[in-house]
Amino acid sequence: MKLEMPLFQNAKLLVVGDVMLDRYWHGDASRISAEAPVPVVKVGNREDRPGGAGNVALNVAALGSAATLVGIIGHDEAGAELKSRLEAAGVYCEFLRSENKPTITKLRVISQHQQLIRLDFEQRFDLADVQDLNFRVNLVIDQAKVMILSDYAKGALHDIPALIELARKRGMPIVADPKGSDFSKYQGATLITPNLSEFEAVVGHCAHEEELVNKGLKLLRDLGLQAMLITRGEHGMTLIRPDSPELHLPARAQEVFDVTGAGDTVISVLASALAAGDNLADATALANLAAGLVVGKLGTAAISGPELRRAILAEQGSGRGVMTSEQLEIAVHDAKEHGEKIVFTNGCFDIIHAGHVGYLSEARKLGDRLIVAINDDDSVKRLKGSGRPINPVDRRAAVLAGLEAVDWVVSYSEDTPEELLMNLQPHTLVKGGDYTIDQVVGGNYVESYGGEVKVLEFLDNCSTSAIVGKMREISD
Numbered sequence: 001m002k003l004e005m006p007l008f009q010n011a012k013l014l015v016v017g018d019v020m021l022d023r024y025w026h027g028d029a030s031r032i033s034a035e036a037p038v039p040v041v042k043v044g045n046r047e048d049r050p051g052g053a054g055n056v057a058l059n060v061a062a063l064g065s066a067a068t069l070v071g072i073i074g075h076d077e078a079g080a081e082l083k084s085r086l087e088a089a090g091v092y093c094e095f096l097r098s099e100n101k102p103t104i105t106k107l108r109v110i111s112q113h114q115q116l117i118r119l120d121f122e123q124r125f126d127l128a129d130v131q132d133l134n135f136r137v138n139l140v141i142d143q144a145k146v147m148i149l150s151d152y153a154k155g156a157l158h159d160i161p162a163l164i165e166l167a168r169k170r171g172m173p174i175v176a177d178p179k180g181s182d183f184s185k186y187q188g189a190t191l192i193t194p195n196l197s198e199f200e201a202v203v204g205h206c207a208h209e210e211e212l213v214n215k216g217l218k219l220l221r222d223l224g225l226q227a228m229l230i231t232r233g234e235h236g237m238t239l240i241r242p243d244s245p246e247l248h249l250p251a252r253a254q255e256v257f258d259v260t261g262a263g264d265t266v267i268s269v270l271a272s273a274l275a276a277g278d279n280l281a282d283a284t285a286l287a288n289l290a291a292g293l294v295v296g297k298l299g300t301a302a303i304s305g306p307e308l309r310r311a312i313l314a315e316q317g318s319g320r321g322v323m324t325s326e327q328l329e330i331a332v333h334d335a336k337e338h339g340e341k342i343v344f345t346n347g348c349f350d351i352i353h354a355g356h357v358g359y360l361s362e363a364r365k366l367g368d369r370l371i372v373a374i375n376d377d378d379s380v381k382r383l384k385g386s387g388r389p390i391n392p393v394d395r396r397a398a399v400l401a402g403l404e405a406v407d408w409v410v411s412y413s414e415d416t417p418e419e420l421l422m423n424l425q426p427h428t429l430v431k432g433g434d435y436t437i438d439q440v441v442g443g444n445y446v447e448s449y450g451g452e453v454k455v456l457e458f459l460d461n462c463s464t465s466a467i468v469g470k471m472r473e474i475s476d
Contacts, residue, residue, distance in 0.1 A: 011060075012146075013066065017052065020050075020103070021049075025046055025047075026046075027044045027111055028041070050089075052152045053148075056267060060148075070133065071095055083095060107121070137166060144172065160185040164187070178198060189225055191225065193266060231263060231266060269290040271283075289311055306337035325410055325420065328424065341368045342426040344426035344428065345432065349399075357403065359432040370407050370408075371408045374393065374412075425446075429446040
């Protein structure tokens with residue numbers, strides 16, 4: 001299965017569910033209390049993050065999709081902080097406010113990247129608190145393409161069947177992250193995403209794969225669902241659909257650091273990909289890749305669009321090497337998003353010699369990524385005359401891509417790389433040879449947006465033309 005980055009910017013999602021504030025207090029624990037056998041933590045850093053349905057909406061927004069969030073908070077500082085952080089991230093919040101219950105808050109005390117204790121501040125919301133929730137959903141539902149139900153069993157989702165009906169009347173897919181041992185309230189949803197423990201709490205223990213799939217298919221029929229994605233921790237994910245073979249995806253994490261919020265990432269990426277037009281299998285594979293990224297982070301965390309795109313490129317083996325101009329634009333955009341400095345050089349590079357290798361090594365030291373743009377065969381012939389190039393463009397590109405200093409190689413058909421420079425806007429333009437800075441083609445454009453132009457000498461006084469001339473002398 002070949003993963004591709006969906007057009008997340010076209011996706012609009014409505015998230016409805018239990019919102020909460022995740023608080024993290026970090027500090028050193030270097031001694032044991034004299035009052036009790038517990039560590040004493042000297043708090044040095046405090047951090048607040050949206051949790052629950054708030055984290056789902058935050059993940060949606062981080063991907064570049066439009067996120068609207070409906071939930072309930074209290075009249076308190078925690079609620080104000082939660083709303084402020086979500087809105088700062090681009091999430092539109094349509095919140096109810098409880099008159100007598102606090103915003104659900106989870107406080108984690110962490111030392112040396114280890115969670116020592118979690119303190120929960122919450123009271124379950126009852127029907128009186130959320131009686132206007134469906135009204136709020138009605139206000140914003142027509143702006144969305146997919147509805148996410150983020151159920152943490154805190155009381156916000158008192159009437160799930162009514163919410164599902166609202167979406168179904170509009171032909172809108174409903175993706176639900178279920179809780180509890182009664183899944184009948186999710187009847188008619190498009191897809192549910194239970195973890196294995198939640199699934200087995202409903203259908204009973206599954207001794208083997210066949211039993212898991214058969215019980216999953218029966219649950220699909222009973223609830224009128226189109227699909228079910230069972231997340232299975234270190235065993236990956238299993239997608240079950242009525243008319244297709246099960247799709248099992250192995251876990252992708254290189255190192256599991258913290259599973260907090262991994263389910264939020266799965267449902268947000270899956271639903272966003274569906275809203276962007278992906279099919280279910282591709283959306284699931286993308287969600288599995290994102291889950292592998294998020295468990296390598298501490299606490300509730302969002303996976304950004306550039307992070308996911310970079311992971312896709314790495315998955316395809318296209319993190320470096322020969323690229324089309326379109327692929328290169330994406331790779332450069334991601335590198336810039338990660339704060340990397342881009343260096344660009346260009347030339348024919350007909351016969352790669354020691355001078356080229358030394359020059360490219362020096363150019364690479366000027367930044368984090370080096371692009372080598374090479375003239376295609378027709379433009380080399382126009383510039384150098386008949387009989388050139390000696391090596392066709394694919395061979396020249398392959399040799400350059402094999403050099404340690406080179407990250408990306410791209411060819412161009414024009415006589416100059418000015419169009420590439422306009423599209424890529426590198427931080428530094430480098431040219432090798434006996435040029436002055438004002439003679440470097442494209443230099444004025446690079447300097448116009450604040451870029452830098454440098455000229456480096458070829459090492460060892462090598463010259464491709466001289467090598468070609470010597471070869472012709474020998475052949476004569």
